[in-house]
Amino acid sequence: MGISLEHLEAFVTAADAGSFSAAARRMGKAQSRVSTAIGNLEIDLGLTLFDRSGKYPTLTPEGETLLRESRQIIDRLKALTDHADIIAGGVEPRLRVACDELVPTALVADLLGRFNPRFPATELELLTGVMGDISHLVAKGRADLGIEVPAGDPDGRCDWRHLGHLEFIIVAAAAHPLARLARVSREDLAPHLQLAPVGRGGGRESEAYLFGNRVWHFENSQIVRELILRGEGWGALAEYQIRDDLKAGRLVKLPVVFGNSTFTAGIYLVHEKGRRLGPAANWLAHAFVKAMA
Numbered sequence: 001m002g003i004s005l006e007h008l009e010a011f012v013t014a015a016d017a018g019s020f021s022a023a024a025r026r027m028g029k030a031q032s033r034v035s036t037a038i039g040n041l042e043i044d045l046g047l048t049l050f051d052r053s054g055k056y057p058t059l060t061p062e063g064e065t066l067l068r069e070s071r072q073i074i075d076r077l078k079a080l081t082d083h084a085d086i087i088a089g090g091v092e093p094r095l096r097v098a099c100d101e102l103v104p105t106a107l108v109a110d111l112l113g114r115f116n117p118r119f120p121a122t123e124l125e126l127l128t129g130v131m132g133d134i135s136h137l138v139a140k141g142r143a144d145l146g147i148e149v150p151a152g153d154p155d156g157r158c159d160w161r162h163l164g165h166l167e168f169i170i171v172a173a174a175a176h177p178l179a180r181l182a183r184v185s186r187e188d189l190a191p192h193l194q195l196a197p198v199g200r201g202g203g204r205e206s207e208a209y210l211f212g213n214r215v216w217h218f219e220n221s222q223i224v225r226e227l228i229l230r231g232e233g234w235g236a237l238a239e240y241q242i243r244d245d246l247k248a249g250r251l252v253k254l255p256v257v258f259g260n261s262t263f264t265a266g267i268y269l270v271h272e273k274g275r276r277l278g279p280a281a282n283w284l285a286h287a288f289v290k291a292m293a
Helices: 005-017 020-027 031-045 061-088 105-118 133-139 221-229 239-248 279-292
Strands: 094-100 123-129 145-148 158-173 194-197 215-218 235-238 251-253 262-272
Touching (some): 094 279, 133 158, 145 279
Antiparallel strands (some): 158 262
16 A cells, blocks of 8 residues: 555545545646545545545545544644754754753743744753753763853863853741851851752862751752751752742841852853754753843
């Protein structure tokens, strides 16, 4: 059986148009060619698709059953050819993006929502990590593009571009003993549990920022926030994550005296060293740059 796309299109168009002549006009073909195409399709299938006994052909029960499936086949073939055209034009069939879990999820979701209609044939994979995880994923070829909030400068194994920064605030729960102090020194912090980030590859904050005698490390800052809210310890969280908690008085900015209660960390775009980004990755990279400007 050698069913052709032309035969399926003639069948579907005739069913929609109500006659072979109307289908011929829609397709810009001779009526005889449309009739022959439908007849050949019936031979290939071993079924009668149209009842031709009346003034106008009408679908047989078998024709009605196969019409929907024929539409689906035509749609899938069109999607296939469109996808092939996009790939031939240089657009990536697949894009893998690694994003630090500290990057605001609303920002990421907004950019991906705008990405979707522009590159409908590009399959997207979003990976998450902390600190040095992102550069590692990019350098190892696991991701094509990364958005990273490293502890310090980005990994030298990747090309990078500074996008902006996140503001972090050292906080504790309102009921925590540290929250009652007018001044907080290193010695005040030391006896209390510190909650800090850690990457999957073992990357941690510098020892210069670890003041607790006991430190728990987490890949997920939302768990850190929840534990701090419960009064389990203290730590630094991104301002956007705790803005409402500070306003509501659930968390308190600690008045540290040996530095600042607030500090910033850079957000960087990273990609494989020397690699030229494709159209989809390039669009997403520029979208991140604009969003963080």
